Amino acid sequence: MKRIYLDHAATTPTAPEVAQAMLPYLSGVYGNASSLHSFGLEARTAVEEARARIASFMGAKPEEIVFTSGGTESDNFIIKGFALSRRNKGNHIITSSIEHHAVLETCKFLQGQGFSVTYLPVDENGLVNPDDVKKAITAETILISVMHGNNEIGTIEPIAEIGAVAREHGVAFHSDAVQTFGHIPIDVNDLQVDFLSVSAHKLYGPKGIGLTYVRNGMKIIPLLHGGDQERRRRASTLNIPGIVGFGRAVELAGSDMRAELSRQSVLRDRLASGLLSAVEDSRLNGHPIRRLPNNVNISFAFVEGEGLLLNLDMEGIAVSTGSACTSSSLEPSHVLAAIGLPVELAHGSLRFSLGRDTTQQDIERVLQVMPGIVYRLRAMSPLARKGATA
C-alpha cells in the first residue's frame, strides 16, 4: 500500500537535493565557522553563501538573517528579546488569538514577567482586522506579532496592512512566517515587517534549523547568550550542515514555489469540495480564498478527530487533528475556538496539508476512503442523529 503523507504542515520530507547538499558537511567539511584556520574558513564560506541566498529570497540583507534552531526559537528570541530590550519604553504587546503556541506561550510567560498582552480576536474565517490592531495600540505598545499563515486553518493574514499600521504608529512588527516561507512569495519590505520567524523543516529543509529576520537597526537582547556568533545576536557553534541544507531548500523553493502554489491550490480545492460533498454535516474551516495553498481543514460533525486520524492511518494516510505539537493535548484547538466553532465540531476536525509529493491520485484516494470512515465512527457515536449517514 502506498503511504500518503498529508501532514506537510507538521513537517515536510527533506528534499533529496537538500540531503545531498548537506552530506559533504556531515563528513568532509567539519570546521567550526568561528575558527581562524582553513577548516573554519570552509565552514564560514558555506554559511555565508547560504545566508546570502536566503536573504535575497526575501528581499533582505545577509546581515539581517540570524540562524536559529527553528521556528519556536525564532518566536521566543524575537518576542522575549525585543520585549526585554524595550522594557523601559513600554510593556504592551499585541498579538492574535490564533498564533502558534510558540508565540502564545511566550506571551503568557511575558505576562508573568510584568508585560501586558492583547490577544486580538479573529473573524469567523480566522482573519485579524488591521483596524483592531490600530485600536489596540497604546502609548505602552512596543511590539505587534501576527502570524503570516495559520498552521491549523490556513488563513493568510493581512500582514502588509498590519505592517503599515505598525509603521504609522512607530511600533515594531513581527510575523511568524513558518507556514508561508517558501510556499508563498515573501518580501520583507512589501510586508513591512521588522522581524520574521522561519523554520527550515516546513519547506523541505532539515529539522533543527530556522532563522529570524531582524531588520537592520532593530536592537534585541539575545535568547542564547555566549560566544560572538551571528553578530552577537545568537551564540552557539553554527549548525553548518543545517544551514547549508536550509540554503538549498530555499534555492529549490525559488525554482518551484510559484508552480507548486498553483498546482497545490488546485488539489486543495478538489480535496475540500470533494470532502464537503461526499460527507454530510461537514464544514471547511478557515478562509475560503485567503488560505495556504496546501491547507484543508474540515470538521466532521458527531465524531472525534483522533478516531478519524487512526482510521486514515490504517489506510496509510497521514493527517493531523490540529497543530502537530499539541496533538497530544486534550483541549480543543484554540484556533478553532477563536473562529467560533462549537467544541464538538472542533473535536471532529482534521487538517490535510499537501506538499510537493502530493498527487491527484492521492487526493482521489482520500475522497474514496473518507466517507466510509466517517460513517463507521458515526455509527458508534452517541451524538450522531439516529440513522445519520456519511
Next chain:
Amino acid sequence: MKRIYLDHAATTPTAPEVAQAMLPYLSGVYGNASSLHSFGLEARTAVEEARARIASFMGAKPEEIVFTSGGTESDNFIIKGFALSRRNKGNHIITSSIEHHAVLETCKFLQGQGFSVTYLPVDENGLVNPDDVKKAITAETILISVMHGNNEIGTIEPIAEIGAVAREHGVAFHSDAVQTFGHIPIDVNDLQVDFLSVSAHKLYGPKGIGLTYVRNGMKIIPLLHGGDQERRRRASTLNIPGIVGFGRAVELAGSDMRAELSRQSVLRDRLASGLLSAVEDSRLNGHPIRRLPNNVNISFAFVEGEGLLLNLDMEGIAVSTGSACTSSSLEPSHVLAAIGLPVELAHGSLRFSLGRDTTQQDIERVLQVMPGIVYRLRAMSPLARKGATA
C-alpha cells in the same frame, strides 16, 4: 600536504558512522515526532531509542534528558530557567571565573535582571576550590554552576566534591560538561549534579544538537516556550536526524572512550613536553595532571597567538588561540587571566586539541615545524630579548 586538525575542542569531525546513522532520517523517515500517525511513530521511536542510550551512558533516566540545540542553549536553559523558577527563593548564583561564555554571559544577563552572581577565582592551575564554593553559599544561593572540563586550558574541576557541598547545603548544582562528555567517564550520581550541559558536535556527533540532563524533581522554566515537546521543558519540532546522530555518537564513545582516553593522553603529554623542550620561554597552562586527555595549552613568550595560528595554518595545521567562539575577540582570554598569566603571555597562547584521528606522526610534525615558526615571529617582535632564539 596532509592537513592536521588539532582543534577538536572547537568542534570534532562528524564520525562516518554518525553521518551514516543520520542518512535514513534525512530522507526516508521524516515524520514529526509529535504526530499520531505512523510517520510520527517512526520518528518518535528513533528519538526514544537515542534518548535511552544516551541516558544510560551517564547513569540517568530517559525522562531526565531534554534535547536542545547545543551546549549554549543547555547552559542558557538551565541557568536562566532555574534562576527564574526560584526567584522567590533567592537571587544568588555561584559560578567560576573560567566558565565558557555561554555560562558567563548568561550570568551577566541575569545580573541585569536583579540576580547577584559570585564568580569564584581559580588557582594557578585553573582549579576551583570546593571550600571557596562552600564559603560563597548564602541563604540566598539557589544555584551553583561549575564546568566539568575547561575548554581552553583543559583543567578538570572537582565536580563530585563541589556536588557534595551543593547537596549538603541544599543548593542545586549545574555543570557544563561540553568538553568532557564522551571523553572521560561521567555518571550523574557520582558527580552529584542536578543539571548537565552537553553538545553533540564535541564528541563526533552532529552540530546543532545537544542536551540538558535535568534530575527528576527539578522544576525549571523553559527557555523555548511553545508546544508540548520534551515534557514541556523544551518546545519545537524535534531534530530527528540530529538526535539519532547524537545517539550513535554516544554509542561510539561508549565503545572507544577508555582506549582513546589513554591513547590521547600519551600523545598529549608527548606534544606538551616536546614543545616545552623545543621552544625556549614557553609554558604549559592548566593543570599538569587533572586535565582533558586531548588538551595542550602553551604560551610562547614574545609573540602573538594569531601569528602562530596563521603560520601553522599555512603548514596545514589547525589550532586555536583560545575558545573558538571568541577567537575574533581582542581581549586576552578570561581563563588565562584567571590563572594569573601576564597579558603578553596570554596573547601568545595556543590550544592544541587532539582527537580520534590524531596520530603520533601528526604530533611529530607539529614538533618539527613549531620552533621555526616561533623563531620567525620572535625575530620580528619588539618584545623578544635581543638575540632570543626559539
Next chain:
Amino acid sequence: MTQTGAYNDKVMDHFRNPRNVGELEHPDGVGTAGNPVCGDIMEISIQVEDDVIKDVRFRTFGCGAAIATSSMTTEMVKGKTIDEALAVSNKAVAEALGGLPPIKMHCSVLAEEALRSAIDDYRRRNGKS
C-alpha cells in the same frame, strides 16, 4: 497495515472492531458519562437478569482510547453480577488492553463512569438505591 503510534495492537483491535456497539431496545438501565467539551461522551445500556448483566451495548464519541476502553469494558462486564461489574476498575480495563499511553489513562475512566451510571439507573428503576 501500518502500525499506529499511540496504541498497542490490542487497543487498536478494540478500536477497529469494537464489541457490543449500539443500544439495547429494552434496556434495564442506561447511563452516560463525559461531555463534548472534553471530547469524550459514552452512552451505555445494560440488560440485567437475576443480578447478572446479560447484555450490554455502547456508543462512544471520543479518541481511540475512549472507544477501545468502552469496548473492552462491555466485554469484561458481560455475564458478571452487578457487584462484580462494579469491581471492574478502569485500571483493570487498561491492563486487559495491555496498557494505555499515560496521557490517555484518563479516558479509561469514561467507561467506568458510564457503567456506574447505568447500574445506578438500573437500581433506581428497581428501587434498589
Next chain:
Amino acid sequence: MTQTGAYNDKVMDHFRNPRNVGELEHPDGVGTAGNPVCGDIMEISIQVEDDVIKDVRFRTFGCGAAIATSSMTTEMVKGKTIDEALAVSNKAVAEALGGLPPIKMHCSVLAEEALRSAIDDYRRRNGKS
C-alpha cells in the same frame, strides 16, 4: 598551501614576508605604539635625509593584520617626504592591502601611530617641534 580564513592574499603575503623588519643601527627617529594588553606593539625606526624617509625598519608584536599593516606602511612611506608620509592614513594602508576584515581595521591604526611617534622623535631631535 591552504588558504587562510581571515585575510586576503595580499595581506597574507605581507604577513608571511614582511618588508623592512628589524631596526636601523643609526636611526634619526624611533617610535612605538600599542601596548601588550591589547596584544599589539609596534616599534619603528626611520632614517631621514633632506626631509625624505630614506630607510625604515619595524618590529611588531601582534596579529596578522598588525604585522601586515606594519610591513605595508614601511613600504608606502619609504622614499616619501615627512609630510607625504604623515598623509599616509591607516585607511590608505588597508586599501593598499586590498582591505582588512572589519574587526581588524583597528590594527591598522597601530602602524600609523608608531610612524607619527617616530616622526615626532625625529623632529624633536632636530628641534622642529
